[in-house]
Amino acid sequence: MQLITCPWCGPREEIEFSYGGQAGVAYPEHPASLTDEQWAHFVFFRDNPKGPFAERWSHNAGCRRWFTAVRDTRTYRFLSSPTSNPELTS
Template structure:
C-alpha cells in the first residue's frame, strides 16, 4: 500500500486519494487560436518518464484539497509533497 503525506492531514493510505495526472501543465494562453492538433496535444500528450515525476493528487476522503507529489515511477517512492501552485522542488 502506498502511503501519501497530505500537506494538511498528514500521512494516509493511497485509497483516500484521487490521482489527477501530470502536475505543472500550463493552460494555453490563447486557447481559441489552437488548432485541433494542438488541442489534442494539450489534452492528451503527457510525459512518461522512468524516474521522478510530478503528479497532481486530491485528498478525496479527507480535506479534499489538491496538491502535488514527486514520485519515482519505478520504485513508487515519494520524493516530495507540496501544495498546488508552488514550484516543483529540485530533486537531486
C-alpha cells in the same frame, strides 16, 4: 497499501487520493484559437519518464485539496511532498 502524505491531513491510505496528472502543465492562453491537433496534444500528450516525476494529487476522501508531489515512477515511492518541500504546495 501505500501511504500518501497529505500536507493538511498527514499520512493516509492511497485509496483516499486521486491522481491528477503531470504537474506544471500550463493551460493554453487562448484555447479557442488552438487547432484540433494542438488541443489534442495539450489534452493527451504528457511526459512519461522513468524515475522522479512531479504530479498533482487530490485528497478526495479527506480535505479535498490539491497538492504537488514528486514520485519515482519506477518504484511508486514518493520522494517529496509539500510537507518535506513547501514550495510544492499550491
